[in-house]
Amino acid sequence: MKTLADLIAFNIQNCDAEMTYIDQSVFEAAEATSGDLSDPVYLAARQLLGAGP
Amino acid sequence: MQTTAGSLALLGSRIPADAPIVANMRAAGAVILGKANLSEWANFRGSRPDGIFINGWSARGGFTRDPYVLDFDPCGSSSGSAVAPAANLCAVAVGTETDGSIVCPAGNNLVVGLKPSLGLVSQQGIIRIAHSQDTAGPMARAVTDTAVLLNSLVSPFGPVAGQPIPDYTTFLQQGALNGARIGSTVASSYRNTSRCPKLTPWLSMQSELWPHLEPPSLIRWTPATPSPSSTTSSWSSFTSSRGTLPPTSRACATPG
Numbered sequence: 585m586k587t588l589a590d591l592i593a594f595n596i597q598n599c600d601a602e603m604t605y606i607d608q609s610v611f612e613a614a615e616a617t618s619g620d621l622s623d624p625v626y627l628a629a630r631q632l633l634g635a636g637p
Numbered sequence: 638m639q640t641t642a643g644s645l646a647l648l649g650s651r652i653p654a655d656a657p658i659v660a661n662m663r664a665a666g667a668v669i670l671g672k673a674n675l676s677e678w679a680n681f682r683g684s685r686p687d688g689i690f691i692n693g694w695s696a697r698g699g700f701t702r703d704p705y706v707l708d709f710d711p712c713g714s715s716s717g718s719a720v721a722p723a724a725n726l727c728a729v730a731v732g733t734e735t736d737g738s739i740v741c742p743a744g745n746n747l748v749v750g751l752k753p754s755l756g757l758v759s760q761q762g763i764i765r766i767a768h769s770q771d772t773a774g775p776m777a778r779a780v781t782d783t784a785v786l787l788n789s790l791v792s793p794f795g796p797v798a799g800q801p802i803p804d805y806t807t808f809l810q811q812g813a814l815n816g817a818r819i820g821s822t823v824a825s826s827y828r829n830t831s832r833c834p835k836l837t838p839w840l841s842m843q844s845e846l847w848p849h850l851e852p853p854s855l856i857r858w859t860p861a862t863p864s865p866s867s868t869t870s871s872w873s874s875f876t877s878s879r880g881t882l883p884p885t886s887r888a889c890a891t892p893g
Contacts (some may be wrong), residue, residue: 585646585647586798587847590646591644594645594646598645598646598696598884601645602644602645602646602696605685605691605694606677606681606682606683606684606685606690606691606694607682607684607685607686608682608683609679609684610681610682610683610684611678611682611683612683614681616781623727628825
């Protein structure tokens with residue numbers, strides 16, 4: 585298990601144990617981002633939440 | 638003991654050494670009894686199909702129960718670290734918080750929880766969501782125990798490194814809450830007993846535990862004029878923006 589993609593794949597492979605109550609929508613949304621902390625979308629989200637730099 | 642964030646994906650993983658805070662606690666004489674359950678991946682994995690995030694469940698540990706009201710939300714994500722001292726399974730516990738994961742389960746399970754300032758407590762050896770927000774912190778039945786544990790957790794880094802650190806027990810003051818007036822926002826659905834009838838016994842229990850305090854339900858604080866820049870507005874924006882997350886693929890429907 586080295587990456588978020590590894591975890592997503594693991595949860596799919598083990599869905600009976602891992603996915604009975606909750607999905608992995610946050611993991612999937614995170615995997616769909618650039619992963620770049622200077623991404624304007626990320627910075628705008630931080631600003632919306634009132635987070636500091 | 639394994640560090641798995643409650644996920645079966647990390648089961649069997651071997652850690653090279655104690656986290657600095659664990660080493661600190663052992664050096665101060667603590668005996669580590671066990672690991673507590675949490676909301677898996679600190680509730681940053683996903684939600685129920687209806688979009689609701691549930692607290693205190695992990696595939697490794699199952700559901701965490703609030704020991705005072707078994708069918709009440711134990712909150713999270715450090716659910717077990719609140720429940721364990723609440724149920725007297727241990728004197729103190731360590732929780733971690735990005736945003737509310739210590740203080741919310743502490744509130745729901747009637748223990749003391751403190752999120753230290755970022756940089757006071759080492760993040761090493763802890764599975765984090767955001768290095769810019771996450772910190773471990775003490776949870777216990779008594780404020781004194783919380784201060785004692787905080788003393789041994791101190792392991793500064795970043796802007797806090799090199800600064801003088803006080804002995805937090807010197808700030809303890811007997812009777813500091815006598816006559817305190819406790820405010821409670823009426824806007825919060827968590828405190829609206831008409832929408833959550835199970836909170837009624839919980840609130841009355843609070844007044845039994847601390848009879849010298851006025852029950853939170855009797856004092857209400859409401860902003861005179863809700864302003865567009867108020868916290869509520871930001872929260873509404875946040876929750877509605879969360880609604881635009883791409884629809885999840887229900888993995889159990891995925892072949893193979």
